[in-house]
Amino acid sequence: METDNDTDADVSLTRRLAGGDKAALADAFDRFAPTLTRYAWALAGSRQDVEELVQDTFLTLWQKADTLQLSTRALLPWLLVVCRNHARNQARAVAKQASDELPAELASPPGAEEARERLRWVRDEIDSLAPLDRRICELCLIEGHSYTEAAEMLGLSVGALTQRVSRSRARLKKAVTHDEH
Numbered sequence: 001m002e003t004d005n006d007t008d009a010d011v012s013l014t015r016r017l018a019g020g021d022k023a024a025l026a027d028a029f030d031r032f033a034p035t036l037t038r039y040a041w042a043l044a045g046s047r048q049d050v051e052e053l054v055q056d057t058f059l060t061l062w063q064k065a066d067t068l069q070l071s072t073r074a075l076l077p078w079l080l081v082v083c084r085n086h087a088r089n090q091a092r093a094v095a096k097q098a099s100d101e102l103p104a105e106l107a108s109p110p111g112a113e114e115a116r117e118r119l120r121w122v123r124d125e126i127d128s129l130a131p132l133d134r135r136i137c138e139l140c141l142i143e144g145h146s147y148t149e150a151a152e153m154l155g156l157s158v159g160a161l162t163q164r165v166s167r168s169r170a171r172l173k174k175a176v177t178h179d180e181h
Contacts, residue, residue, distance in 0.1 A: 010075040017065035025062055032076060033058075036083055043087035053090065057083040071148050071158045081146050088144055125172055133168050140165055 013031075016024030033054060040053040060082050061068075070078055126137050132154070139150040140161075151161040 007073040010070065011073055014065065014068055014070065014075060017061065018068065020065075025058065028061060028075070029058055032079055035076065036079055039080055039083055040087070043084065044090065049090060053083055053086050056086045060086070072162075077147075084144060126168075129168060129171070133164055136161060136164050137168050 013024055013028055017028065036054050036057055037050060040050040040057075044050050044053055057079055061079065068078070126134055129137060135154065136150060139145045139153065140147060145153070147158050147161050147165065150156075151158045154161065156164075
């Protein structure tokens with residue numbers, strides 16, 4: 001759980017980064033690289049892809065440091081979203097390359113249809129949510145919009161949206177751990 005000291009440290013670190021302090025980037029790397037690496041392993045399948053995701057995330061942090069606005073004063077959520085977005089871009093590039101190289105009938109990876117069917121129940125669980133919660137899940141968890149973007153689209157505060165996402169994730173987690181699908 002984030003403490004006030006952690007968020008104060010994040011604000012200070014963000015200011016240092018915005019000022020072009022290279023030591024701040026090293027500090028950010030030391031502090032967040034282990035967590036980002038674990039997260040990247042959930043998004044990518046090879047060591048090379050994981051390393052690339054982590055590097056790209058910190059490069060983005062460095063490049064955007066002077067315009068960075070943290071909605072929660074915590075840097076880690078922003079880094080995780082950036083990492084997820086890089087993973088999606090990486091997956092799109094791989095898929096595009098594969099589809100460009102293969103005939104259309106072979107473009108779908110083997111087992112894709114089976115995987116979609118096995119995960120159909122997750123979509124069914126999302127569909128059973130209240131309409132607003134379902135739309136929030138679609139925007140944040142499926143389409144990859146940031147909480148700030150989704151809140152703006154739906155006319156909610158970031159805090160209200162965060163609470164709704166948290167409740168929906170808890171419900172989905174409960175369904176995953178308690179149901180046999």
